[in-house]
Amino acid sequence: MVSIVIVGTGNLARQWVDSIEGIEGYNLIGIIGRTDEALKHFEGKTALIKLDEEIPQADLCLLAVSDDAIHQVSLGLSGFRGIIAHCSGSVHIEEIARQGRRAVFYPLQSFTSGMSMRLSEVPICIEVENNADLEVLKQFAGKLSTRVEEINSEDRKYLHLAAVYANNFTNHLYSIAQEILKKKNLDPTLLEALIQHTAVKIKTMSAREAQTGPARRGDSKTMKTHMAMIDNEVYSEIYRLLSQSIQTVYHEEL
């Protein structure tokens, strides 16, 4: 039986709690939070422990806290003898204070409040300080997902950067598109099929091959018309810059 404690009470901590529940051979023995209020959500699921209380020993401690808190929180774990793994894309493994069994257990996904999800296709990116810990984390990750990857801190940083483009920025473009429709009293769900199709297409071809649209075709008349239609200066600048970037990529073909 592998015993686990989780530090943190946010979206990711909730995801871990929901995911660990029901995996045979893994036992969540406690969740550690700053306040009773924050811990309330987990009542009845596992032991609730305040950050200033003594933390129980376990095979693995998952630090599901914000990037900025990782170092500080790990300072308080000096007596913990198991593996300590943070779950961040952008934080170096060495930010964990206690040396010896530091690790990273990073799920490449964006977790939203109130929405636990199946992790089966989510890459879980693992890094260890102590090679003997690798197998433990790999086996645990393998229970959660079919995609387990060993990735070091340097590469993980780039993976996280790429994820910001593919998720955060993409979502903001969805938001701009929905705003444009709402302003004209058009139903934002009109875009749903298009958005799904755009995402699904990258499973069969590279995004570079899949590119279409006025900028890809060098259709400057449509681009000009579009920019004149946008009354938000920042959104208009986004249109200009992204069109320019697309045209740079396909320059030689035009």
Add this chain to the structure above:
Amino acid sequence: MVSIVIVGTGNLARQWVDSIEGIEGYNLIGIIGRTDEALKHFEGKTALIKLDEEIPQADLCLLAVSDDAIHQVSLGLSGFRGIIAHCSGSVHIEEIARQGRRAVFYPLQSFTSGMSMRLSEVPICIEVENNADLEVLKQFAGKLSTRVEEINSEDRKYLHLAAVYANNFTNHLYSIAQEILKKKNLDPTLLEALIQHTAVKIKTMSAREAQTGPARRGDSKTMKTHMAMIDNEVYSEIYRLLSQSIQTVYHEEL
């Protein structure tokens, strides 16, 4: 039996041919292209007609040609007595030269070479000049998709603009993300689950609510680190501008 002719031989024309095949009560009687070469793809499926030959009469003519060609091509259809519908998001219905039975039949989707798709969830946006033609187009659209919308030229222009953000620009962000990974010899498919999840999420909440990431949190340390990691000036500027735009939207919450 509703008879149809198609002008055009590109991705959209191929999609129409594949979609019409097998719909009971609809008969594709010919496809009209500029050259024998362009028409070759359709051999054995329907009559092949050159643009300078006489165009057969039919109930409906779909103009699946580039935006710039719509007006010019429609000038050659002066003897056609059926409905003439162009299929463009951004072109006004009045760009069709022959008056009387002009129409628009615009599928809100991006069509890729060699990849016909099921249209069942794709909104088909209809506009007619002659109200008596509305029912014909609605019925035809209803055979192709569950989502049929009557949308005028002005609104359709905004729909197309929104689609550029939601599809073309989004795909370019995927492309940047994949490029970042390739440069570090990381597998671009690592992003697949994240990209699918980002797209699926908009079915359950607005993109505005779904936003996550460093800019959303106001995490300027991570944003700074990220921008220093990008060695492509345009991509770096895209990072800065999109982060700024996200921060403007959520300014009051930060």
